[in-house]
Every structure is written in structure tokens, then in C-alpha cells.
Amino acid sequence: MKNIVIFGAYSAIAEATARHLAPSGGRFFLVGRDSGKLDQVAADLKVRGATETHVFASDLAVPAGVLASIEALYGTFDTVDVALLAHGTLPDQKACEADAGQTLAAFEINGLSHIGLLTLLAERFETQGTGTIAVITSVSGDRGRQSNYVYGAAKRAVSTFLDGLRHRLAATSVQVIDIRPGFVDTPMTAAFDKGPLWASPDKVGADIARAIEKGRTVVYTPWFWRYIMLIIRNVPAFVFHKTKL
Amino acid sequence: MSSGPYQSWGRIDFGPQIGMRFDQRLSPLPEVETGKSILPYGNGRSYGDSCLNTGGVLIDCRHLDRFISFDPESGVLRCEAGVLLADILDMAVPRGWFLPVSPGTRLVTVGGAIANDVHGKNHHRAGTFGCHVRSFELLRSNGERLLCSPAENTEYFQATIGGLGLTGLVTWAEIQLRPVANAYIDQEVIRFHNLTEFFRLSEDSDEKFEYTVAWIDCLAKDVSLGRGLFMRGNHAPEIARTEPKAPRDGPSIPIAPPLSLVNQLSLRAFNALYYHKQRGDDDNRQVHYRPFFYPLDAIGNWNRIYGPKGFYQYQCVLPMEGGEAGMTEILRKIAAAGMGSFLAVLKIFGDKPSPGLMSFPRSGVTLALDFSNSGGKVLSLLDQLDGITSAHGGAVYPAKDARMSAELFRQAYPRLAEFSKYVDPAFSSSFWRRVEGPASQDSG
Ligand SMILES: Cc1cc2nc3c(=O)[nH]c(=O)nc-3n(C[C@H](O)[C@H](O)[C@H](O)COP(=O)(O)OP(=O)(O)OC[C@H]3O[C@@H](n4cnc5c(N)ncnc54)[C@H](O)[C@@H]3O)c2cc1C
Ligand SMILES: NC(=O)c1ccc[n+]([C@@H]2O[C@H](COP(=O)([O-])OP(=O)(O)OC[C@H]3O[C@@H](n4cnc5c(N)ncnc54)[C@H](OP(=O)(O)O)[C@@H]3O)[C@@H](O)[C@H]2O)c1
Numbered sequence: 188m189k190n191i192v193i194f195g196a197y198s199a200i201a202e203a204t205a206r207h208l209a210p211s212g213g214r215f216f217l218v219g220r221d222s223g224k225l226d227q228v229a230a231d232l233k234v235r236g237a238t239e240t241h242v243f244a245s246d247l248a249v250p251a252g253v254l255a256s257i258e259a260l261y262g263t264f265d266t267v268d269v270a271l272l273a274h275g276t277l278p279d280q281k282a283c284e285a286d287a288g289q290t291l292a293a294f295e296i297n298g299l300s301h302i303g304l305l306t307l308l309a310e311r312f313e314t315q316g317t318g319t320i321a322v323i324t325s326v327s328g329d330r331g332r333q334s335n336y337v338y339g340a341a342k343r344a345v346s347t348f349l350d351g352l353r354h355r356l357a358a359t360s361v362q363v364i365d366i367r368p369g370f371v372d373t374p375m376t377a378a379f380d381k382g383p384l385w386a387s388p389d390k391v392g393a394d395i396a397r398a399i400e401k402g403r404t405v406v407y408t409p410w411f412w413r414y415i416m417l418i419i420r421n422v423p424a425f426v427f428h429k430t431k432l
Numbered sequence: 433m434s435s436g437p438y439q440s441w442g443r444i445d446f447g448p449q450i451g452m453r454f455d456q457r458l459s460p461l462p463e464v465e466t467g468k469s470i471l472p473y474g475n476g477r478s479y480g481d482s483c484l485n486t487g488g489v490l491i492d493c494r495h496l497d498r499f500i501s502f503d504p505e506s507g508v509l510r511c512e513a514g515v516l517l518a519d520i521l522d523m524a525v526p527r528g529w530f531l532p533v534s535p536g537t538r539l540v541t542v543g544g545a546i547a548n549d550v551h552g553k554n555h556h557r558a559g560t561f562g563c564h565v566r567s568f569e570l571l572r573s574n575g576e577r578l579l580c581s582p583a584e585n586t587e588y589f590q591a592t593i594g595g596l597g598l599t600g601l602v603t604w605a606e607i608q609l610r611p612v613a614n615a616y617i618d619q620e621v622i623r624f625h626n627l628t629e630f631f632r633l634s635e636d637s638d639e640k641f642e643y644t645v646a647w648i649d650c651l652a653k654d655v656s657l658g659r660g661l662f663m664r665g666n667h668a669p670e671i672a673r674t675e676p677k678a679p680r681d682g683p684s685i686p687i688a689p690p691l692s693l694v695n696q697l698s699l700r701a702f703n704a705l706y707y708h709k710q711r712g713d714d715d716n717r718q719v720h721y722r723p724f725f726y727p728l729d730a731i732g733n734w735n736r737i738y739g740p741k742g743f744y745q746y747q748c749v750l751p752m753e754g755g756e757a758g759m760t761e762i763l764r765k766i767a768a769a770g771m772g773s774f775l776a777v778l779k780i781f782g783d784k785p786s787p788g789l790m791s792f793p794r795s796g797v798t799l800a801l802d803f804s805n806s807g808g809k810v811l812s813l814l815d816q817l818d819g820i821t822s823a824h825g826g827a828v829y830p831a832k833d834a835r836m837s838a839e840l841f842r843q844a845y846p847r848l849a850e851f852s853k854y855v856d857p858a859f860s861s862s863f864w865r866r867v868e869g870p871a872s873q874d875s876g
Binding site (some may be wrong): 199377 | 457498523
């Protein structure tokens with residue numbers, strides 16, 4: 188029976204992932220801001236096969252929320268087999284450009300909170316010697332683009348942190364997974380027009396559940412983003428800067 | 433705002449649709465521009481315009497899809513309205529429970545199943561989906577949340593079952609599942625040579641078999657008119673010694689071809705092959721529930737084979753009395769026009785009443801089939817079919833309809849006036865504006 192913790196548990200992608208995990212049982216510890224929404228996800232996972240569910244409401248944008256949720260987690264479980272970090276926001280790039288406060292706030296929720304959580308979790312996982320830490324970053328971290336580099340930079344910070352953590356834990360059997368979704372149709376992207384590159388949360392959730400099961404390292408989902416980003420990373424700056432990407 | 437493009441299953445163009453996601457059952461209905469009407473949208477498996485709202489807004493309920501509770505002792509399930517029947521099966525079958533009623537695709541939502549009060553191959557035994565709904569919550573545009581059941585807010589309960597999404601938004605529903613021993617069906621397929629044989633086979637089978645349905649070759653004429661294959665089955669009490677394999681879904685049709693691939697030639701070949709696909713007249717075996725109930729779900733987006741102009745489906749029911757004569761007339765018309773489809777489905781409905789005021793199923797014989805959208809030609813054929821249906825006191829199914837007249841609708845749904853009282857003033861659909869007619873408009 189696995190002990191599973193999910194931060195940002197009612198994010199559309201996290202919820203879809205949990206639905207793929209629940210049928211094989213498992214005890215879930217669900218963290219998010221709104222306890223009503225957490226209860227709804229908990230009930231759903233119970234019906235799908237989760238053996239136990241616990242919820243903890245916490246604002247992860249503030250350090251106290253990060254600390255409190257880890258404390259509550261280890262007050263409930265002695266060990267954690269799977270930790271999934273899925274919370275985040277899509278900041279308004281233009282507003283961030285005009286306001287350093289907003290830029291820093293965007294970093295708080297998309298970068299610092301992850302780094303805080305990972306620091307606390309890493310200690311436990313290192314002692315434990317096993318388990319899986321999976322973090323949803325983004326393809327946006329692969330190259331800074333004028334349209335959303337605040338978000339991209341925060342995601343990139345987390346990716347680099349994960350690289351280092353994976354290195355540190357290489358001698359243990361802890362898996363550190365960096366999940367980089369492309370465009371996913373979720374509340375976060377509700378304002379965008381959707382085209383053929385867009386994936387459903389269910390598809391991305393299935394990929395994440397598989398990556399957790401198989402213990403991958405860096406996962407692009409859907410898979411074709413690996414190649415799109417390979418190209419985007421390699422376009423020379425004088426060409427790249429002419430685009431509106 | 434939209435996760436569209438929103439279409440109905442027939443892929444006929446009814447103009448652009450605007451959608452707004454509704455994924456939290458405790459939230460109020462989204463606010464829309466004044467003057468714009470709203471309509472809940474499930475999974476778009478209705479064929480015509482009853483799930484569309486051109487010029488208004490669709491409230492997209494597809495992500496309102498959480499289970500709320502399930503009691504494995506009693507089989508009572510409570511879930512949000514956007515849960516797919518497929519999700520219910522995946523969750524419940526391993527625990528020994530099955531849908532009480534299941535349409536020909538498992539890719540419909542609970543909300544959609546209620547709003548069209550869908551029927552399945554067991555209508556003669558179990559009635560409609562609505563017969564197994566214990567309660568639901570109805571969210572009205574004034575913010576009211578009505579708990580509806582046979583005992584509470586009974587009028588809204590009855591108006592919403594088969595209510596075409598017009599009485600408000602169903603946020604969650606509680607349904608009674610039925611027990612099964614496993615995922616398999618003991619199936620028999622019997623070839624029949626004409627319509628009279630179909631009626632005889634149905635009469636013999638409906639008592640002994642929970643599920644009965646027939647496929648007919650609607651291009652066959654004269655003495656072979658109404659020939660086809662009769663399928664009947666029961667949930668297998670136990671799995672046969674060699675456990676049959678669970679099926680995998682096949683390929684998906686990735687894009688719509690520029691032309692309809694369905695024409696007279698391909699139809700004739702397909703129908704003849706299908707009719708002769710089994711060697712003997714009878715074929716008995718144990719099959720997984722998926723190919724038995726949902727053969728078409730194995731090919732994703734099969735609706736695209738009709739090309740960019742899409743297609744119509746026609747489903748009517750004729751009362752038993754005069755039903756055989758009426759069906760003969762209808763099949764003759766279709767065979768003469770040479771325009772039928774791959775799968776024409778024929779079934780006898782039973783007389784178990786539904787709570788729904790506006791339910792389509794009623795005691796009699798029902799026929800359903802597709803027609804490529806060839807424009808005026810097919811529309812005039814369908815009008816002629818309406819004429820026969822109407823003359824026999826029958827009805828056409830709104831879930832499949834894109835063109836029936838207001839007159840036929842009114843005639844076939846005698847409780848329309850009573851129903852209209854419960855229609856939410858902020859809700860409307862393309863279908864509703866088409867069939868409602870001026871008579872009831874001023875009351876809303
Ligand atoms: C291959 C195939 C086979 C089929 N076989 C059968 C069959 O055997 N028997 C049968 O009866 N039907 C059958 N159908 C039709 C289908 O079952 C119905 O059209 C069904 O209602 C579609 O459900 P949906 O979730 O896709 O809803 P949609 O088509 O999106 O919407 C249907 C109606 O439900 C309303 N609605 C959706 N969600 C809500 C909500 N939350 N609250 C209130 N109203 C809501 C909409 O406003 C609309 O009026 C078949 C369809 C296909 C494609
Ligand atoms: N959608 C995409 O295209 C896409 C692409 C690449 C990466 N991602 C990443 O995928 C992850 C999941 O996002 P999603 O697409 O599933 O969007 P989503 O449904 O909007 O999920 C984001 C979640 O983060 C939570 N959250 C935000 N601020 C929080 C805070 N201060 N404290 C606690 N929780 C907070 C939100 O909760 P509230 O509702 O309470 O705010 C929400 O549940 C995110 O990390 C996102 O960056 C998404």
C-alpha cells in the first residue's frame with residue numbers, strides 16, 4: 188500500500204493523475220488551498236479505489252504554509268512513497284513586467300514554494316532511501332520567451348533544482364522526476380484558444396502516472412514536446428528574436 | 433473561454449458555439465452576457481441540435497466529473513453529472529455492478545443520459561435510464577438548488593428526466609446500479625429473413641433475454657425487406673472455461689475525409705457482408721460487455737467517415753398496433769431511396785413507464801439509422817418518414833434529431849405544455865427554438 192502526497196491536489200492535471208493511481212489502492216494526503224475542493228477530490232478517489240484519504244488546506248505561496256503542510260503530512264504518514272508537486276499559477280507576463288511585486292509573487296508560488304517543499308521532502312526521502320518525487324514543471328522552462336519568461340524562469344529554477352537533487356540522491360533508489368507538460372486544457376489555460384497541440388488533463392495524467400510507475404527522470408508530455416523543445420532550444424537567437432513566441 | 437470546438441455527433445454545421453467550463457458543483461452558474469441563453473453540454477453524443485445553442489452559451493459540464501459516493505453493498509452511486517458512463521463501468525464492473533440501462537455508446541455523461549432519458553437494449557425489461565435515477569440536484573438560473581427525487585420536487589424530477597437540458601443544470605445524480613457476476617454476456621445472434629420474423633423473434637426473446645436488439649439491412653427489398661441479425665443476451669452467470677479476452681479499442685478516424693465515404697456502393701457491400709458474416713443462422717458465444725453494447729466505440733470518431741457535411745440520424749418509434757405495417761412502409765421508402773446506413777437498428781420497447789414527462793421511449797417498435805447529409809434529397813426523404821411516423825401516432829427522438837417540424841414534436845410529446853412550465857427562463861437550445869413554436873414562447 189503506497190502513501191501518496193499531492194500538493195495542488197485539485198489542479199486538473201493532479202486530479203487526473205490521481206485517478207490513474209487510485210485504482211491500485213493507496214493512502215492519499217491531499218494539499219491545496221480550498222478544503223471544500225479537497226474534500227471533493229478525496230471522495231472521488233475513495234470511490235475509485237483509494238484506501239484512505241486525508242486533506243490539508245494550506246496556502247503554499249507562503250513559507251508558513253509550506254512548513255505546516257509538511258508537518259501535517261509527517262504527522263499522518265511515517266513514510267511517503269510518492270510525492271507529486273502540481274500547484275502553480277500562470278502569471279500575467281505583462282503585469283509582471285510592470286510590477287516587480289507581481290514578478291516576485293509569481294516566483295513564490297511557481298518556484299520558491301517547490302524549492303521549500305523539496306528541501307524538506309529530500310531530507311526524509313534521503314533517509315528513507317526509496318520513493319518517488321515527481322514535480323510538474325513545464326516546457327516553458329526550456330527557453331525564455333518574451334511572452335512568459337517569468338513563469339518559465341520559475342519553472343526552470345525548479346528543473347535545475349531537481350537536476351541537483353537527482354544527483355544528490357543518485358546513490359539511493361529515490362526517483363526524481365521532472366515532468367514537463369506542453370499545452371494542457373485546464374482552468375489555468377481557460378483563456379486560450381485551443382488547437383491541435385493541446386492535450387487533455389487525462390492524457391497528461393496517464394503519462395505522469397506511468398512515469399511514476401516506471402521511475403523516469405525528465406518526461407515531456409505529450410511526448411512530441413521533447414522534439415518541439417529540442418528545436419526551440421536550438422533556434423539561433425537572431426531568428427528566435429524575430430518571432431512572437 | 434472555450435475548450436471547443438463544440439459540435440454534435442452528426443457534425444452538421446449549426447454555426448459557431450461558445451462554451452464556458454463548469455467544473456465545480458458548488459459554484460454558481462457562470463455569468464453570461466445579458467440576453468444570451470445558456471444550455472448544459474455533456475459529451476456531445478447527441479446527433480442533432482438538441483445539445484447546441486447557436487447564439488447562446490454552452491455550459492460545458494464534461495469536467496464536472498467526480499464520483500461522490502458508492503456503496504458496494506447496495507450498488508447506489510452518487511456522482512457529478514459530467515461523469516461518463518464509461519467511467520462508471522470501469523469503476524463498478526470489477527466490483528460486481530453494471531449500468532442499469534446503457535445506450536449504444538458508453539461515452540455519454542450522466543447528465544446527458546438523464547436529459548435525453550436514454551434507453552438501451554433492455555428497455556423491454558428495465559425501462560429508461562430515468563427509471564433508475566434515485567435523485568439529483570438541479571441548479572436553476574436564479575441560484576436555487578432543488579433536490580429532486582420521486583418524492584421531493586417531483587414535478588422538476590419528472591420534467592428534467594428527458595427534459596433536454598432545459599429545466600436547469602443537473603450538478604449530481606444518484607443512480608441505482610444492477611448487480612453482475614462478471615464482465616461477460618452470453619450472446620446469441622440469429623439471422624432473420626424479413627420483418628415478420630423479426631417481430632416473432634422479439635416476442636420469443638423478450639421474456640428470456642434481458643437484452644435484445646436487431647440490426648437490419650435497410651437496402652434489402654421485396655421478400656427480403658427487413659432482413660437482418662437478431663442479437664440477444666444475458667449477463668453471464670459465470671465465465672466460460674476459456675475466459676474470453678477483454679477487447680482493446682481499435683484505431684480512430686483522425687480527420688474527416690473531404691468526401692463522405694458512405695455511398696450506395698460501399699453501403700450495399702457492407703450491409704450484404706454483415707448480413708452474411710456468420711455462416712449458420714445461429715451463433716452463440718460469450719462476449720465481453722464492450723463489443724456487445726458498444727461496437728461503435730471501438731473506432732474513435734467514426735462519425736468522421738461521413739465527410740465534412742456530416743450526417744443525420746433518424747430514430748422513430750411506432751406504437752405496436754400497426755407497427756409492423758408502419759415499419760414496412762418506412763423500410764420500403766428507405767430501400768427505394770437507397771440511402772440507408774451501415775447500421776439500422778430495430779428494437780421493441782416495453783411498456784415500463786418512465787418518470788419523464790418528455791421521454792421518447794414508449795411501448796412500440798423503434799428504428800434508428802444514419803443518412804449521409806446529401807442536402808435536399810435526404811431532407812425530403814426524412815420528411816416523408818416523419819409523415820409515416822405521424823400517421824401511425826409515433827414519435828421522433830430529439831437526441832437524434834436536427835430537422836423535425838414543430839408540429840410533429842407537439843403531436844408526439846403531448847405533455848409539452850406541462851413541461852414548458854418547468855423550463856428555466858435562462859435556458860434554451862437550438863433545438864428548442866426550432867420546435868417550441870410561438871404558442872408556448874410567450875409563457876416563458
Ligand atoms: C454511437 C451512439 C449510440 C447511441 N445509442 C443510443 C441508444 O442506444 N439509446 C439512446 O437513448 N441514445 C443513444 N445515443 C444518443 C446519446 O445517448 C444521447 O444523445 C445522450 O444524451 C448523449 O449524452 P452526452 O453526455 O453526450 O450529452 P450531450 O449530447 O452533450 O447533451 C445531451 C442533452 O443533455 C443535456 N445535458 C448535458 N449535461 C447536462 C447537465 N449536467 N444537466 C442538465 N442537462 C444536461 C444537454 O443540454 C442536451 O440537451 C447514441 C449516441 C451515439 C453517438
Ligand atoms: N495547463 C498547462 O498548459 C500547463 C502546462 C505546463 C505546466 N503546467 C503546470 O501543471 C501544474 C498544474 O496546473 P493545471 O494546468 O492543472 O492548472 P490548475 O488546474 O489551475 O491547477 C493549479 C493549482 O495550483 C493551485 N494553487 C495556486 N496557487 C496556490 C497556492 N498559493 N497554494 C496552494 N495551491 C495553489 C490552484 O489552486 P486554487 O484553485 O486554489 O488557486 C490549482 O489547484 C502547474 O504547476 C502548472 O504550472 C500546466
